[in-house]
Amino acid sequence: MIILKADYKKYNVSELEKLRFDEEEFYKMFDNAILLQTCNRVELIFDADSLDEIKGIENIDLKKFDILYGDEAIEHIFRVACGLESMIVGEDQILGQLKNAYLKAKEKGKISKKLEKIILKAIHTGQRARVETNINKGGVSIGSAAVELAEKIFGLEGKNVLLIGAGEMATLVIKALKEKNIKAIIVANRTYEKAEKLAKELGGIAINFDKLEEALRYADIVISATGAPHPILNKERLKNAGKTVIIDIANPRDTTDDIRELPDIFLFTIDDLRLVAEENLKKRKDEIPKVELIIEEELRNLKEILDKMKFEKVIQEFGQYIENMRKREVEKALKILKNKNKPVEEVLDNFSKAMCKKIIYDVIKIFENIEDEEIFEKLAKHLKNVNN
Template identity: 30%
Template sequence: MMNILNARVTYRQIPIHMLERFTFKDTASIYRMKDKYGFDELLILQTCNRVEVYAASSKVDDPSSLLDIWHEYLNLDREVLEKSVELSKGRDAILHLFRLASGLDSLVVGEDQILGQVKRALENARKSNGVDSYLSMLFEKAVRVGSKVRASTNINKGSTSYGSIAVKLAEEHLHGLYGRRVMLIGSGEAASMVAKPLLNKGIEFIVTSRTMERAKAFSEKVGGKPMEFDHAMSELDKVDALFIATTAPYWLITYERMVEVMEEKEKEKKGMNNMDGGGVEQGPSSAHVPSLLLLDLSNPSTVEPRVDSIDGIKVIRFDEISSMVERNIGARMKEVSEAERIVREEVDAMEARLRRFEVEPVIDSLFRSVDRIRQRELEKALSMLNLDERSKQVVEQMSYAIVESILSIPMDELRKASENGDVEFIRTASRLFKYGLEEQYNHTR
């Protein structure tokens, strides 16, 4: 029997900025070594929020064996791995994959990006000969299930990402972010949720954190141009949109500093006007565009309340963003139960298909055994008869038809028994036919 195994470390187990420790740089070399670990097939799925390893093995049935890959390639301690990595196998592994492709295990429920990531993971594994028939079939099905869930429900309608909504609000208030100077403070989950929609829209941004190491790690893992924190704070007068997605036990954005920033912005604006000969014509709606937009995703807030009163600054706080998210989450959560029902049905169908897939080589072996008998007896009969070529062809076709007619119904029943997990029926069939069926089936088990 081919065992389906899964080991995963995700945002549910550790902070996103720590996922870098579990990420594989050279997956191709791991695929080449899959036999060493006893795996017939291997597939690695890596995103900003997760690192997952899937395996199909006829020899190994313990998913904890997948920890060896992390241990050997990344030199991670076994104790750390056992605490951080979640394991599953068989139906549970298939259920997890289908839920994942459907957006039910995502940080943002129903998000679409994961579907493309599942496809790319399969493509990469194929290029490196990591997968064969089992995981290919499983992941192709997962993509179809994910597409079906989204087509049959509204689970991906209305953004439920704080980051996506914050970016959308920034675009509305600044009449677009292209050409604007955007800065992101933070390197955790909230910052990741802001960075993704910015990257998807092709918007460049600076990312800063209280340590340069964190900013660099976030930049490499997610995106953005890293900048040292104090330097970034000194550059606020040049920023149009500032996303604050971090926590602190003090006001990170103070009233006094923002007053200074706006004074510096005003000086720069006057300087530009003087260079242009006394005035720059403003568009009809430019008066409504803030000089600095602050989008505060920190909870509790790290933006001093008095900042709201400074002319030229627009502050959008967490509560406003949260209320929009909650409305959309409520709408999506109504769709989750239907999505889960579809996923469970598809898992049942997939399990039946895998069981049938396992018995197909057995049936094929049986047909070949019977065909050898047919061929032997046909040659005997033809040697006793004085037939012309046309008559020999008729007799040969008749022999094929007899075998097909006799075996078609029993073999269909054998496939059904396999789909239903009826091992006893298969063993009984093997005793009835005695063409090596039992030995072949036990080998696949």
């Protein structure tokens, strides 16, 4: 197995964007391969032992990728599935992305049996890690921490949530809210089309900024994440909002400090959320050794599976070799029977001796090139038992 890897550790998002492949073109170019692409990584996964085996590899600028081989590559994909290689340790999204990449390769008929075994085992390992450890517990992005804080303070079930903004941070909030049983979501943004697109993800509604005061009175929880250069929420704008939790995750801030003077408004800023996120991240990092033990166990299991597959392939090829030899010798025997008046018993006896000699000769040649004495000892012991 070989992986060509480029990720957030080496490139920023815009640089990674330039390394991305068109899926259709990738699968036209390569066989026995999987393309894994996210906003934080581009990984080309091949069932090959060397780059020379990969047809079409000359079309890739290899200098832009880190190259992992064999066991190192397999362990890496297990770590990816478990979220240990993610920017946010233990995040769940990568597992779904790996599943989708696998299904796309399978749909295209581009995945080998060996590669399928490895990826399915990696996915299983990622699932185990999330069930048996706390590697994915607690929000560690500012967006997920905002949702977690709102849930702890006020509860989210049956609540009306107003999200102000529709950029990257707001998208993280929406992802975190998807798992919650909220009553309604309203997305407000200066560009209505962006608000509408984001609202659709949760079956919510989008509004323009001119409806913001009305939405503030309706909302139980307000999460503000705009890119505005100046505050958009102040004491005057919120004086009639009623009991409301406001979480400001914008930078620069969307809120003014005078909001805290309102008795029914509970304001939290990005500084409060950093403490939540950092504490959750520490807890996740404490779980990493537990996940690595699961990975070690599953890698041992996978090695047994791959060794068995390798043995089965050798047996299959050996069986094909015997069959081809049998056909050749049968043809010779039939010609002798047709052209010469030899007894059938004699022809069959000569046929069987000739075939055995060829098999023994070829097997000896094979074992002459193997230096492992243990193989000979096992073979000798097995033959002795069979003959006895």
